[in-house]
Amino acid sequence: MISTVLGSASPARLRVLRDAGLDPTVLVSDVDEDAIIDELGDASPETVVTTLARAKADAVVSSILAGSDPAFASAAADGVVLTCDSMLLLDGELSGKPHSPEVAVAQWRRMRGNVGHLMTGHCITRLRNGAVESVVADHQSTAVRFSDISDELIERYVATGEPLKVAGAFTLDGLGGWLLDGIDGDPSSVIGISLPLTRRLLARVDVNVADLWR
Incomplete structure (x- = not known):
């Protein structure tokens, strides 16, 4: 049985x-995303999100292989580690989680009536016999059409706190779904992890996604 770690x-x-049939164990990475972005300088948006996903993978895999938590022993023996990072590309600029209401409001005023691209970097690490067997990474880009909403609605949405802790200051599967006119591309990627891309990356490390279904 192949273990899955998110x-x-x-x-x-x-x-x-x-919802897609997996039951992963969660191990949160502890990486300084802002420092990595600063080091990348003028790198392309695709490179930024993919590099961040790889950095998270490195941190999680190092923790698993260190053996400090016996709960992940099965993953070290025969497992896959899935890591992602999402950012919104709008007018040539990348943005992540706004964290503060002021930033979220300003971002929504730029987004409304506009089209952005939710960029999600993905990395899959195949572990076997206590070592890294293979690593693959790629990204998914999905166009998001933001509604031309009022200042009042922006402020009421930001006041809920939801947009402060998500990439791009919006959700597709939450309150933010009311404020979008539509998307062009993969909805699962906008929520956070692309199922089609993950399936393809798993195939590249010789894992059939059906073998991970619970």
């Missing part, structure tokens, strides 16, 4: 995987 604190990613 290296993310995102409840949305965990929900997507559980």
Whole structure:
């Protein structure tokens, strides 16, 4: 039985995987995303999100292989580690979680009536016999069409707290879904993890996704 580890604190990613038949164990990475972004300088958006996903994978895999938590012994013996990072590309600029109401309001005023691209980097690490067997990474981009909403609605949405802790200051599967006119591409990627891309990456490390179904 291949063990699955999700290296993310995102409840949305965990929900997507559980709804799709997986039951991953969660191990949250502890990486300084801002420092990594600063080091990347003028790197492309695709490179930024993929590098962040790889950095999270490195941290999670190191913890698993260190053997400090026996709960992950099965993953070290025969497992896959899934890590992701999402950012919104709008008018040539990348943005992650706004964290503060002021940033979220300003971001929504830029987004409304506009089209952005939710970029999600993915990394899959195949573990076997206590070592890394293979690592693959890629990204998914999905166009998001934001509604031209009023200042009042922006402020009421931000006041809920939801947009403060999600990439791009919006959700597709929560309150933010009311404020979108539509998407063009993969909905699971906008929520946090692309099922089609994950399936393809698993195949590249010789894992059939059906073998991970509970």
